[in-house]
Amino acid sequence: MDLQQDHQRRIATLASEIDQARTLGKRIGLRKSTSNLFRHRAPAGKHLIDVRSFNRVLAIDAERMTAHVEGMITYQALVDQTLKYGLLPAVVPQLKTITVGGAVSGLGIESSSFRFGLVHETIETMEILLCDGRLLTCSCREHPDLFYGFPNSYGTLGYALGLTVRLIPAKPYVRLTHTRFTDPESYFARIVERANSAVDYLDGTIFSRREMYLTEGEFVDDAPAVSDYTYMDIYYKSIQRKPEDWLTAKDYIWRWDTDWFWCSKHFHVQKPAIRRLFKWALNSRTYQRIMRLSYSVLPDSGGTESVIQDVDIPIGRASEFFDFLLSEIAISPLWMCPFKTRDSVRTWDLSPLQPGQMYVNFGFWDVIPSTHEKGYFNRKIERKTMELGGAKGLYSSAWYDETEFWSIYDQARYTQLKQTYDPHGVFPDLYSKCVRRH
Secondary structure (H helix, E strand, O other), X not given: OOHHHHHHHHHHHHHHHHHHHHXXXXXXXXXXXXXXXXXXXXXXXXXXXXXXXXXXXXEEEOOOOEEEEEOOOEHHHHHHHHHHHOEEEOOOOOOOOOEHHHHHHOXXXXXXXXXXXXXXXXXXXXXXXXXXXXEEEEOOOOOXXXXXXXXXXXXXXXXXXXXXXXXXXXXXXXXXXXXXXXXXXXXXXXXXXXXXXXXXXXXXXXEEOOEEEEEEEEXXXXXXXXXXXXXXXXXXXXXXXXXXXXXXXXXXXXXXXXXOOOHHHHHOOOOHHHHHHOHHHOOHHHHHHHHHHHHHHOXXXXXXXXXXXXXXXXXXXXXXXXXXXHHHHOOOOEEEEEEEOOOOOOOOOOOOOOOOOEEEEEEEEEEEEOOOOOOHHHHHHHHHHHHOOOEEOOOEOOOOOHHHHHHHOOHHHHHHHHXXXXXXXXXXXXXXXXXXXX
16 A cells, blocks of 8 residues: 555544544544644643644655645654755744644744745645545635635644645755844844845844844855754854854754754753753753643742743834833844745735735743733733734734634634534634633
């Protein structure tokens, strides 16, 4: 039995299980081997279906530059395969454990997004398993309502078990230039300028109000020397001391994973002695497991608030949000990633981002001191984001009340999609999945 036939056989088995759970009136959830969600909820008593085995590359078409993959494949596994053909996914999210299906349902982003858009905009087809066990293959031409409604749905309409991913040519190395700026106005103006250039990758790191870096990446065939940030050297610290750098294409893609950007500091592994002892643990998968374990076994002692957010702000309001973050939230460093939604006409139904608009994604992840009520700083961030016409990622904690939430996300359109593809509420609705804590 070839991979495609085995894929269809396993889907049929899963479909039967889902249909049985539905007829018994059970809510359905997923049993996965990896997750990049940071929403902490009480157990929901769902019937869990096991999708962990849907983690393979089914086919790579080097001529068409596409990969047909299963939904639970991690980008680490996908990149390992595509690089054999001198190709990479057009957008590869920052962490090795992110899955292709998860990045589509959660609006994944990375430093090529200024050119190609968000992850879902680089997907040609999706095979979505519905609540009644049907499998629909959808695209911009076939079942387009589901194709445009699935991104940002977080498994509340169905599960992506197969996807066709667009690939791009890659060269062996990436040459990096880190340019320092000392005022936000010139920083964001340069981002607009460089977003229209021929560079391959564009992102930034902000250390303070007077120290901001714009990093440009360009594919090259040769490198005079290659840096290694998979062990003792730390990538984000190199930005401050190396105006120019070279990495292999693979190491560039995973430059942030070794230290989970800079969050490895919370696990003390940026200390050289500890780093030498725990080389095997220097990766985002380990840090996430430790963090989730700590949430499950340690009580909330108060005095701090976890702020783990990615926020998308229109480029024209980016300086305002930058000032707000540094003055009222006081988190640094910050990750900055510009992107533009590629389709200037057609919208993605559950994404509040405007077509053709350039945005700046600010990523900030820390635990900060607090004497306020739970969620105080996260609520401030949500309100400021709404005020500036932006949107936040729903992978992490959200504090919207239901009216606020549906003023951002198209409730009427979502209700239509839900009635069409999950009329009996086998899957939770979007507000329950992304906001409710019980």
